[in-house]
Amino acid sequence: MSTLANGLSSPMGFAETTASKKVSQNFTTPIPSGILTPDTVKTRIGTFNFFDGLPDKASAKLAYENLDFIRAYETFLSLMPAASIEMLRQGHTKIGVDDYNEVMLMSPLGSNPIFLTGNTDTVYGSVFFDLSKTGPLVINIPAGLGPGTINDAFFRFVADTGAPGPDRGKGGKYLILGPSDQAPSESKDYFVFRSPTYSNWLIMRAFLDENGSPDKAVQSYKSDLHIYPYHLKDSQPEMKFIEAGDLVFNTVHANNFQFFVELNEVIQREPINFLDPEIRGLASSIGMEKGVPFNPTPALRSTMEEAVQVGVAYARSEMTRPRDRSAYLYDGKQWTTPFVGGSHEWLRDGGKGGRNLDARAMYFWLATVNTPAMVLEMPGVGSQYGLIATDSQKKFLNGGKNYRLNLPANIPAKDFWSFVVYDPQTRSELQTTQALPSKNSKRDKDILINDDGSVDLYFGPKAPNGKASNWIQTIPEKGWFALLRLYGPLESWFDKSWQPNDIQKLD
Template identity: 45%
Template sequence: MAGGAQAESVAKYAADVPENVLTSDVVETDSLGTLEFFDGMPKPETVSNIYDNLDLIRSTTAFLDGMKIASLRGLLMGYASEGVAPNDILIHSGLMDARSLWLTPNTTTIYVGAHLDTSQGPMVMDVPAGLLGILDDAAFDYVTDIGALGPDKGEGGKYLILPPEYEGEIPDGYFVFESKSYDHWLVLRASPDPDGSTEGPVAKIKERLNIYPLAQADNPPAENFHDATGRQYNTVHANNFHFFEEIDAALQANPTGAFSPELLGIFAAIGIRKGQPFAPDARMKKIMTEAAAIGNATARALTFSPRDPGVFFYEDRQWNSPFQRQSHLFLEDGARMLDDQTFFFYYATGITPAMTSPPVGAGSIYEVGAKDVNGDYLDGSKTYSVTLPGPVPAKNFWSFMVYSGQTRSILETDQKSGGVDSNSPDIVANEDGSYTVWFSQQPPEGKEGNWVQTLPRKSFHVLLRLYGPLEPWFDKSWKPGDFIPVK
């Protein structure tokens, strides 16, 4: 606090006012400069300055804390751009590649997705056996697992998704879930056949998988499948002013109960309300554009250069994850770890408890590598090696996938796989059972089967996945190596 001293009161009933309660007539701040008051009342120029700053704070908070909503909306908008109507099914029958922009997908499993919409009433999902999936709501909150980690235990079955406050009859024979939103993202994955072909698994999916209204359960309509293999489309949320338009679209499409009152309050403070047009004036649009830039930079720092030791799995490694606290709600000691939440939703999609603490030998774990052993960002102009000591504690298989520092989707190269895994036909183990993988523009001589392509002047980051992680992973007796620059 700065400025003139408070005049001593001469009132008969004068209080002994502590200095820390008073506001001086002139207050100097590093962020906002000089703030001026008349005996505690902010002067007009200060009021204007303060409200601009408050709108910037609220808008930046809306970006960071509303990211999960925009992320799910981005997926639904991406599907719509491919002509996939709500409750139709999108499938990558020929596996994923870099032409389709998704947050950190893999290229080893068959992806199936849908915009499940209950705005017209309860919806049935008839799911075949052998799939692994998740259903999340419009706030990107968890609804249920599907498949081996869901109530059908991998045997398939019928799921009934009820809209909010549904009061109708609920028939027997379904796995029933009531949701707080109308919009949902369904994502399912299936494994190719042992020879790598996808025709058989895709045929089985199309034979049974169906999403239809409960009202048509006696005579379900045929499902509409849309094959997105090799298609150029985007499911990643915006990082500019358009982000707030995505938030508005989500609010208009869902009941207010789909989102927390705190988030709705943040959105309302910047002019985003259900049932009202979102039409910021020039001043507010400029502020929100700046907030998106600040929020985007903040999310990138939290994701690629985290300062919290709690996200690192090992004290002496660069590998990290927003799930180190093993909570899909990002809770620790009753507190929501907002930086972890931002990290996850900026980087990935699909929220489920199974991603945070899978049973030993089931599910999968994910670790992010964006820096080398020296703490420098991974650079596609350089060559790196990384070694996984043997035996790698994965019951099923392990994989490395490489992603763009810009899009967080598969790095665009001439290598369709965008990575390598223990099922790759040409991968070679070291004599001691460990595996060394090389990341570079061209494969080192004799290392072609253990090579992942990068591009010059392009940043990249890598996800290490262990499918069916075993005890040495959990007790940390096994450690993956860091990225080592090779000269």
């Protein structure tokens, strides 16, 4: 550190200036350390020039441009959940699923839809509804359905249905109220929840039968799922079901300036206080304010574009090479968890440490659905996940190479396990010539099991001789990553007495 007049120090790397000396010499009271600004300050974003602490025009311009960049960067990361669920909604609309009584079925979800880390193992039922149009909405959940979740327009948790919900898998009627809706007098007959936003997403899951078929689950949706406005309870509209598992459509937010256009749709539609003033101020500082046209200058637009690209670089790094060691499931292995911190609100130490912003950004870059059930340790119930993006040598997985993964004996899944391969660009299922980029112990009855009870899975452009039933295809010149899912996870997963091995490169 350099020393200023009166023995004060300037920040590291900042040169002492004549102006600083003159100013300090004019005071009879000693100046607290750190108050003075040198005439020239060199930083990572450029050089600032001052006369006695007064910035010249170029310095002021640089400071404001940097502030715009910071605000755009933080808006991208902080409001990513809102843009993500908005694009889910728009994806539904583009294939004709745009009202409360229209259900997107995926039985299963194939690799054609661009859909953040969806799985090939469950039968999805997906619905968007707008409470500003329907008023209080009734959702009659069938008995025996798997876990379901309702999330609001900021991807916040509203309610669980099915096994983790209040119906405990027995089915029941849910009544969803909008931000200002009054509960009907007969609401005691329903499981009642209030959403802080108008637009909401209901995602339901049902399971393949013992033969790996989705037919029973699909029939349950079509026979027993009913959704209707409360005021139409005596004249319920007909339900409509659209099979979308193999359709081509996008549900993932943009990674350029278009992201802010998508986000602005949410800000304009939703009630003003669905975001707290701090977050609203972040968005409005770069032109996104409810009731105000979004029309940034060319210069601001360019800055916002750059901020997204830097944000994307961070998010991709956090997903595949997290710096938080608590993201790693095991010491010395490459497996990580998508749900860092054990809180569906991403709170550190029960809230004492505030919000874990890195964990939240990583999750919503990678995935969808926000529910407390995703972080609870419930042996034999629900599902658990392990993410892998690098091999045993800490190198990214390359679709042109061949690999083997050994899953030790006694895989801790009461119901079944699956392994799904994803495209790192889209974070959606990898598109190959295989029907599905996955292996599933319930569906794939021909999986070979080793003499010791372990299972070897193989990955590469071509199946190894005699191992086609255990092979998942990858694409040369493309990377990949994967998720191991355990349905009905057992205690040995939680206490880590069972651990998957790292992926080994074979050539």
